[in-house]
Amino acid sequence: MTTENLCFQLLKLPVVPRNHVLKLFTPVELISLSLTSRHTKSICKTIRGVYQCKKGMETFDVRLNSNRDIRMSFKYFPKCEWVFHFEKEPNRKSLIELGLDRIPSFETLKQWLNRIWYMFRGKHVNDQKTDRMGKSLEGLKFLSWIPVEKTASYGRGAIDSSPFKRHTMTIYSSDNVILPIHKLVLYISDLFNIELTSLGLNYTKFNADENRMIMSLFVLSQKNLKLFQLTGITPTDPSKNDILIQILKNQNTVNTRLLFNPSPKFFFDFNICCQSFKVMDIDYSHWISFKQILEMKTELLYLSRTTLLENDFKVIVQKWRNGWTPHWKIAMIELNEVLNIDSCAEGEDFFQLENQHFVHKDVIRRNWPIELNKFEQPLITTWGTIIRTGYHILRADGMIASIGVESDRVGWIHIQSPKHTRISLSNHLRSYEILWNM
Amino acid sequence: MSCEEPTTSPTPENNITVVSSDGKEFLLDLKLTEQSETLARLISNFEYDRTDVKKDPVPLGNITSAQMQKIIEWLQHHRYYPKWEQNDIHYSTSFTFETWVEEYLNIPNNEMFELLNAANYLNIPRLFSTICRIMASRITGKSAEQIRTVLNIKTDVKNDVYTGIPIQEDSSSSEDGMSEISLSPSPPPI
Numbered sequence: 312m313t314t315e316n317l318c319f320q321l322l323k324l325p326v327v328p329r330n331h332v333l334k335l336f337t338p339v340e341l342i343s344l345s346l347t348s349r350h351t352k353s354i355c356k357t358i359r360g361v362y363q364c365k366k367g368m369e370t371f372d373v374r375l376n377s378n379r380d381i382r383m384s385f386k387y388f389p390k391c392e393w394v395f396h397f398e399k400e401p402n403r404k405s406l407i408e409l410g411l412d413r414i415p416s417f418e419t420l421k422q423w424l425n426r427i428w429y430m431f432r433g434k435h436v437n438d439q440k441t442d443r444m445g446k447s448l449e450g451l452k453f454l455s456w457i458p459v460e461k462t463a464s465y466g467r468g469a470i471d472s473s474p475f476k477r478h479t480m481t482i483y484s485s486d487n488v489i490l491p492i493h494k495l496v497l498y499i500s501d502l503f504n505i506e507l508t509s510l511g512l513n514y515t516k517f518n519a520d521e522n523r524m525i526m527s528l529f530v531l532s533q534k535n536l537k538l539f540q541l542t543g544i545t546p547t548d549p550s551k552n553d554i555l556i557q558i559l560k561n562q563n564t565v566n567t568r569l570l571f572n573p574s575p576k577f578f579f580d581f582n583i584c585c586q587s588f589k590v591m592d593i594d595y596s597h598w599i600s601f602k603q604i605l606e607m608k609t610e611l612l613y614l615s616r617t618t619l620l621e622n623d624f625k626v627i628v629q630k631w632r633n634g635w636t637p638h639w640k641i642a643m644i645e646l647n648e649v650l651n652i653d654s655c656a657e658g659e660d661f662f663q664l665e666n667q668h669f670v671h672k673d674v675i676r677r678n679w680p681i682e683l684n685k686f687e688q689p690l691i692t693t694w695g696t697i698i699r700t701g702y703h704i705l706r707a708d709g710m711i712a713s714i715g716v717e718s719d720r721v722g723w724i725h726i727q728s729p730k731h732t733r734i735s736l737s738n739h740l741r742s743y744e745i746l747w748n749m
Numbered sequence: 750m751s752c753e754e755p756t757t758s759p760t761p762e763n764n765i766t767v768v769s770s771d772g773k774e775f776l777l778d779l780k781l782t783e784q785s786e787t788l789a790r791l792i793s794n795f796e797y798d799r800t801d802v803k804k805d806p807v808p809l810g811n812i813t814s815a816q817m818q819k820i821i822e823w824l825q826h827h828r829y830y831p832k833w834e835q836n837d838i839h840y841s842t843s844f845t846f847e848t849w850v851e852e853y854l855n856i857p858n859n860e861m862f863e864l865l866n867a868a869n870y871l872n873i874p875r876l877f878s879t880i881c882r883i884m885a886s887r888i889t890g891k892s893a894e895q896i897r898t899v900l901n902i903k904t905d906v907k908n909d910v911y912t913g914i915p916i917q918e919d920s921s922s923s924e925d926g927m928s929e930i931s932l933s934p935s936p937p938p939i
Contacts, residue, residue: 318901319858319884328869328881335844335885346893348904457890 322351333358338383338393338503339480343456345502355502371505373496373529376513376542379488381495390475392463397492400452400483451491452483472693489521493528509538512558514571515545519554526561539564541571546595549574560584570594581607587638592739596645604644605630605637612642615741621650624722628655628714631724632682632706642724643739652716656702661685664703670733675703675711682706690717690736694743699723703734718745765797766806773814774806781824784833786872809871816867819860823853823876833875844882854883 321329333355336344345352369386379397384390458478465472484491500506510529514522530536539562545551552573559569559579565588572595581603588609593599596614601623604614624646631637661683664674675684684703689696701715701723711727713734721742727734765782767775779798782788788807796802809817826849846854854861861880868877888896897904 318899319887320862321884321900322902324862324865325869328865328877331877332881332884335882336888340885340888340891343891343893344888344896347897347900347902351902453892455890456892456895 322354329354330358337458337478338499339456339458339478342499342502352502356504368503368505370508371499372509372511373492373507374511375489375492375525375529376511376516379492381492381499383499384475390471390473392475392477393458394477394479395495396479396481397484397488398481399488400485451495454481454483456480487521489517489524489528496529506535507533508536509540510536510564511540511542513542514554514558515543515551519557522554522558523561526558530562530564536564538566538568540568543571546572546574549576552577555579565589568592568594573598601626604642608638610638610640611737612639613739613741614643615645617644618647619644620646620648621654624650625655627724628704628712631712631726632704634706634708636710636726640726640728641737643741644722644724645741645745646720646722649719650716650722652701652714652722655714656683656704661702670735672711672727672732672734675705675734676709679705686713686715688715688736690738692738692743694738694740695746697738697742697746699736703727718742718749721745765792765804767817768806768808769812769814769817770810771814773817775814775817775821777821777824781821781828784824784827784873784875786874788871811870812867813863816863819864820867820871820873820876823873826853827875830875833878844886846879846883850879854880 321332324332333341333344341355345355367385368383370382370384372380372382372384374380374382381395381397382392383394384392458480461477461479462474463477464474482491482495496507507529510525510533512522512525512529517525530539541555541558541562543551543555555571555573555577556579560583563584563586565586567588567590569592575597577598579598588607590611590613591607591609592611592613594615596617599614599617601619604612604619605627624644627637627642660681662678662681662685664684664686666686666688678684682705684705685701686703687698687700689698697717699715699717701713703711703713705711710729711734713723713725713727713736715723715736717723721739723736725734725736763779764776765779765788767777767788769775777788779792782792791807792798795804797804812820854864856864861884865877865880865884868880887899891899896902
């Protein structure tokens with residue numbers, strides 16, 4: 312039998328059956344196939360619009376924290392996620408220090424067994440070929456092309472906590488993982504015609520130069536990065552403040568989650584940022600001043616663990632009632648004390664809304680000249696049910712704002728859009744976290 | 750007709766004759782042809798399902814007698830199966846095949862290649878999809894080097910992506926103006 316008989320000549324098939332086969336490939340298989348030749352890469356690129364790749368792709372993330380991962384998730388059923396997990400290759404020096412350099416690795420043992428087997432079969436081991444597979448690719452080493460499959464879920468706090476299949480490929484890289492990860496991101500972007508959607512960075516895991524490099528490669532050079540998430544707990548280390556400021560200066564995404572906990576004296580002036588934010592979600596907001604809240608250029612503002620008090624919240628409400636309009640449409644502010652929402656509307660007549668009238672702006676307008684419409688509304692989400700108590704306030708210019716409190720100290724201000732006829736209220740995981748810890 | 754255990758014997762009223770590329774005639778039950786969109790359309794266009802219409806043999810110039818025999822075996826086995834519904838959202842890792850299918854397709858790759866072409870030509874979706882799935886599943890867990898071997902791909906990359914070692918070039922498959930593979934490594938050590 313000739314080689315051609317033994318091989319399946321996939322590339323010699325007519326276009327329709329060939330593409331049909333390729334559409335069934337996993338993303339990892341497509342990457343592997345695309346590496347075989349420039350011709351196959353060009354073929355793989357032509358089928359990049361298949362559902363598995365572009366159409367079904369939900370996220371294409373880089374996470375640089377305790378784990379260094381590239382993650383691709385797909386929204387079709389069954390939901391699944393592909394992870395390229397980077398690990399630093401143990402170097403020879405550290406093995407010598409541990410006295411482990413003389414212990415043969417599993418791969419070495421496998422090669423020895425192969426040699427013995429081939430000796431008996433009278434064949435030569437193709438050393439070059441074995442080496443070619445094992446050697447690194449510009450600092451990258453794919454030890455296996457079989458992903459490890461596990462059932463995973465995003466846990467209690469996720470919007471969708473249903474289980475899904477996670478396929479993980481482990482890639483070993485040399486000292487600096489940032490460049491290899493960037494190389495693979497570029498390759499995947501080119502192959503599947505997709506762009507990085509989010510970056511998760513724990514800045515404490517990298518030095519100042521590495522953080523600069525990360526921001527340059529994964530944020531500044533990306534055109535469509537939708538989410539930037541920054542973590543790192545350094546409340547007692549003010550020396551990290553400069554790095555943080557550099558990172559925040561360079562970040563240009565519209566959706567920003569700042570989950571880091573800086574030292575008490577940390578300050579960042581958001582006016583330096585060129586862009587207006589869509590979402591600004593700050594987990595440790597002790598460094599955010601009252602003035603910054605009033606001036607923040609974002610549509611949605613979520614501030615957890617602030618140092619603000621009830622009186623500050625009351626001032627914001629009063630300012631709005633007096634005609635001031637902030638940049639944000641929604642603000643969630645977790646105060647440093649219990650919030651009595653009635654005190655923010657004290658001394659006024661109010662109308663008690665029944666639950667069925669809660670969402671109708673007409674009912675609120677009909678109650679004029681009564682400006683305050685009190686409500687108590689259960690908000691049902693996958694995280695649980697929470698009761699929000701508050702007031703829809705009608706201003707003289709016809710604008711409506713909904714103020715409310717939940718979990719004792721989480722205050723909300725929704726400036727209702729005049730375009731919509733119904734009241735809308737949003738929610739945030741933080742309120743539920745407080746409830747769970749009560 | 751060479752297929753095994755026909756449920757109903759073909760009679761001139763309920764069959765047509767197809768002729769393979771090497772001139773062999775096969776009597777084919779009309780019920781079986783429903784699985785082939787090409788044949789079903791042809792029968793409908795020429796009204797071969799009517800008893801009063803003279804049925805000329807249908808030449809299948811792209812299909813050999815061996816392939817036709819194999820295809821008839823498939824059609825017979827799936828005679829009473831419900832209509833195939835295309836479902837492309839699954840990956841190759843999640844495919845399972847019934848024992849009969851595994852045995853049926855336990856054939857050399859070159860035969861599989863020809864059978865896929867025949868299934869494509871006759872437009873038999875179930876057979877076509879099954880072979881595509883089997884082919885895709887053969888790639889699972891393979892590196893670029895292993896895929897080259899399985900699919901007989903000659904690389905046109907100047908440097909091997911793993912080592913930077915130059916590999917023989919196949920000028921016939923390379924395309925002008927193609928950019929270099931972005932994962933190409935630094936030049937090999939001299």
